[in-house]
Amino acid sequence: MIRREDLVKIGKINKPHGVKGEMSFSFTNDSFEESECPFLILEIDGIFVPFRLEEYRFTSGANALIQLKNIDSDRKARPLTHKEVYFPKEYLREDTDDDSYTWDYFTGFTIVDEKEGEIGVIEYIDESTVNTLFVVRKEDTEVLIPAADELVTHIDEEQKRLYVLLPEGLLDI
Secondary structure: OOOHHHEEEEEEEEEEOOOOOOEEEEEOOOHHHHOOOOEEEEEEOOEEEEEEEEEEEEEEOOEEEEEEOOOOOHHHHHHHOOOEEEEEHHHOEEEOOOOEEOHHHHOOOEEEEOOOEEEEEEEEEEOOOOOOEEEEEEOOEEEEEEOOHHHEEEEEOOOOEEEEOOOOOHHHO
16 A cells, blocks of 8 residues: 655646647656656545556656556546646655655654754655745644755654754744
């Protein structure tokens, strides 16, 4: 069974393109370009369903036309319109030799400050501004924390915890 915490959202299906099942896809995460993942995962009626990616071609910086296996007509493609698209987190690891990751890899991790303790769970990554931010759920509020290498002190993949040392007063903002 595919679980939400093992996935990261990378974009969404826009609409069918043509009559042979090709679909317009907008990606919000550059992992789509960089990954060799052979499939995409779509959330359909609350269930995560994998689809083999047959082929794709870029139409602009953040858009592509994709063809999924067994989606070979406009009729089959239409129900996938506006569906969110996900990747397994395991494909977001950029280079297993040097322990580098994309920020999206940490979605679902608990963020822990070395001084303040546990802050909350990273819900998603906001890349809509110049500075990439972790959007963290802390009780019933959202906290924005800069996603910056210099703030990370330790990563515990097994426990899904990201340890940081935040500047004084950042959590008070």
